[in-house]
Amino acid sequence: MSDLGNILRKARIDRKISLDDLQDVTKIRKRYLEAIEEGNYKVLPGSFYVRAFIKSYAEAVGLDPTEVLSMYQTTNPSPVSEQPVVETIRHKRTSVRNAEKMSRWASSLMFVCFILLIFGIVYYYTYKNYKGTPAEGKPSQTQSPRITDSTNPSTGTKPNSNVNASSENKTVPIATPTPSPSPTPAAVQVKFNSNEKGVDNYTISGTSKLDIQMKISGSQCWIRVDALSDGNGKEMLRQKLYKSGDTDTLEIMGSAYLNVGAASALELTVNGTVVPVGDTPNPKRVQLNLQKN
Known part of the structure; x- marks a missing residue:
């Protein structure tokens, strides 16, 4: 059993995590976890997956993955030429899909802006024509003569002036200003x-x-x-x-x-x-x- 495997196994036992529990957490097969603890890295698919599995193991048991990977790299240096080809292909596919999504999004945005521009022009001219209607064209309402200023048609006398005086002495209520609402606190x-x-x-x-x-x-x-x-x-x-x-x-x-x-x-x-x-x-x-x- 390697020194790195002893450290990982001791951290797992100290936290009372079984290999079955660790398998459920990391989604790594139990035989691969046992191989990591024993230092038998040949059982694992490749050096790229070895590093990924060791990192997941270390995080699951509460160890610093950077230090654990550094310890593995010191004892088992990986060849320079090995690269995760699968990840490169996935990144390229993701970039192409993102470019296609951005193109469709830009086309949709331009179409929506064009529609809004047309509605804005129509609304502007409609509102302008409505406001431009001359007030003189509207029929004026004939005001009825005030009773206080007219004479009684049956007697030919004017109504009592005391009525006008009493109506003029009435107090007009003053509207109280409505208090402005307090500002709402900023949302989280x-x-x-x-x-x-x-x-x-x-x-x-x-x-x-x-x-x-x-x-x-x-x-x-x-x-x-x-x-x-x-x-x-x-x-x-x-x-x-x-x-x-x-x-x-x-x-x-x-x-x-x-x-x-x-x-x-x-x-x-x-x-x-x-x-x-x-x-x-x-x-x-x-x-x-x-x-x-």
Whole structure:
């Protein structure tokens, strides 16, 4: 058994994770996991998959994958010529599909803008013609003579002037101004920034704390949650192997870092906003940066 295999096996046993549980979390066959612990890398499909499997193993048991891969590279240097050809082909296909999607999106946007321009022109001329109708063309309404200024047709006398005086002395009520509504507070925003070194970075603004809700569905999922300090220090808050149907909630007054063993099994919600972590059973790392006002 190699030194690297001993380190990985000891970390797995310390966290009380069996090979069957590790197989469910990493989606790596049990015989490959045993081969990694024994240092028998010839059983694995190739050096590219060896590195990928070792990285997933290390993340699942809470070890730093960079240090573990560096230890493997030191003892088992890989040939320079070996490259993941399959990944290159996938990237090329993805680029072609994205270009086609962008072209269709641009065409649809131009068509919608053209339709809106036509409606705007029609509305402008219709509104202009309506406002241009002369007021003199409208029939005027004949006002009826005021009773106070007319004479009584039967007697030929004018009505009592006291009636006009009393009506003129009436107090006209003054309308009180309606108070303006108070400004509403800014809504909480969860914004994706970038992916650096395999870590998805999000910025959360409009709040003074993080409300993290986790729901496990489909299969088991190992998750570790750390609180981040201003000096990039980490303090572990939660480390657990969750089963399907489990839920968990955390309230953190600062930034946080999540290490997820199987991304497709986790439904992550931050301050009421769903944060996508992926639809594949691969490990995922997410950093939530709280931006306080």
